[in-house]
Amino acid sequence: MDIKLYLEPEIKKLVNLQAAIEAVESSFAAYSSGQAVLPGVINLDLPEFEGEVHVKAAYIQGEEYYVIKVASGFYQNPGLGLPVGNGLMLVFRAKTGELAAILLDKGYLTELRTAAAGAVAARYLSKEKIEKVAVIGSGVQARFQLQALAEVRNFKEVAVWSRNPENIRKYVEDMKNAFPAVEFRPAASAEEAVKGADLVITATPSRQPIVRAEWLSPGVHITAMGSDGPDKQELFPEVLARADRLFCDSLAQCKRLGEVHQALEAGLIEESKISGEIGEIILGLKPGRQSDGEISVADLTGLGVQDAAIASLFLSRVRQS
Numbered sequence: 001m002d003i004k005l006y007l008e009p010e011i012k013k014l015v016n017l018q019a020a021i022e023a024v025e026s027s028f029a030a031y032s033s034g035q036a037v038l039p040g041v042i043n044l045d046l047p048e049f050e051g052e053v054h055v056k057a058a059y060i061q062g063e064e065y066y067v068i069k070v071a072s073g074f075y076q077n078p079g080l081g082l083p084v085g086n087g088l089m090l091v092f093r094a095k096t097g098e099l100a101a102i103l104l105d106k107g108y109l110t111e112l113r114t115a116a117a118g119a120v121a122a123r124y125l126s127k128e129k130i131e132k133v134a135v136i137g138s139g140v141q142a143r144f145q146l147q148a149l150a151e152v153r154n155f156k157e158v159a160v161w162s163r164n165p166e167n168i169r170k171y172v173e174d175m176k177n178a179f180p181a182v183e184f185r186p187a188a189s190a191e192e193a194v195k196g197a198d199l200v201i202t203a204t205p206s207r208q209p210i211v212r213a214e215w216l217s218p219g220v221h222i223t224a225m226g227s228d229g230p231d232k233q234e235l236f237p238e239v240l241a242r243a244d245r246l247f248c249d250s251l252a253q254c255k256r257l258g259e260v261h262q263a264l265e266a267g268l269i270e271e272s273k274i275s276g277e278i279g280e281i282i283l284g285l286k287p288g289r290q291s292d293g294e295i296s297v298a299d300l301t302g303l304g305v306q307d308a309a310i311a312s313l314f315l316s317r318v319r320q321s
Contacts (some may be wrong), residue, residue: 024116027309034280058304115144121298126221137203172271213238237263244294
């Protein structure tokens with residue numbers, strides 16, 4: 001059995017954000033059209049080490065492979081000189097179940113596909129004209145999300161807040177270098193960052209809500225992607241109650257974990273409040289944003305189908321190279 005092993009440097013060379021966004025958009029559509037097979041997420045928490053592990057799997061009907069992905073986040077790692085995120089993807093031949101490839105990407109493909117999902121959400125739900133972006137969080141994914149957003153929207157100003165002032169300073173410094181034409185500024189509070197923003201990105205591992213409904217401006221879009229476990233929460237439930245358009249990556253999954261889960265549990269929304277899945281917008285089954293004054297929320301909990309899509313994209317690039 002010929003099993004290929006691919007390491008992070010090669011993977012980074014062959015897969016970029018622009019290609020990832022298109023692959024993830026197709027995966028949203030595949031999921032919402034019933035073409036994807038995926039089990040529930042396995043969540044393993046290691047509170048002793050501030051660690052969390054997620055196992056996801058998926059198969060898109062008609063594709064050559066199915067994928068099992070393990071991704072982790074260990075939040076004490078920076079103090080040890082190690083990255084927070086890690087992981088790998090196992091790629092199997094769908095016809096035989098044989099292991100075809102190991103993608104030892106150290107979490108890169110997960111970061112990439114998660115950011116791509118945020119860009120797809122913004123493409124269909126945010127206003128065309130964006131002036132100010134608020135970023136809540138200052139880690140790796142907070143960087144990826146902004147880079148992916150730049151593929152689908154222009155913006156002039158970014159306000160960033162997180163709980164660690166030194167991390168904010170480093171984020172502003174790094175992102176100024178990446179986007180010299182954009183004004184970056186640290187915010188003294190989450191409220192200061194969010195007020196007046198046209199688009200809000202939340203990219204934290206928070207287990208306590210941060211963003212309040214009363215801070216939101218008319219027409220703002222919120223991409224909430226940190227709540228990928230049942231105990232995580234970045235938005236107060238009132239945010240979802242106030243939203244005019246509320247979309248999930250997966251309705252079934254968001255009801256079990258994420259912001260929708262929290263708002264349903266709090267009794268502040270009914271299931272009828274949920275506008276649909278992002279894939280349904282892509283397929284033309286549901287309307288996205290209807291006017292510049294609407295407040296929209298995308299609850300992104302992360303889908304195994306996105307991992308299958310990004311892994312297939314990489315392997316297709318390998319064949320072409």
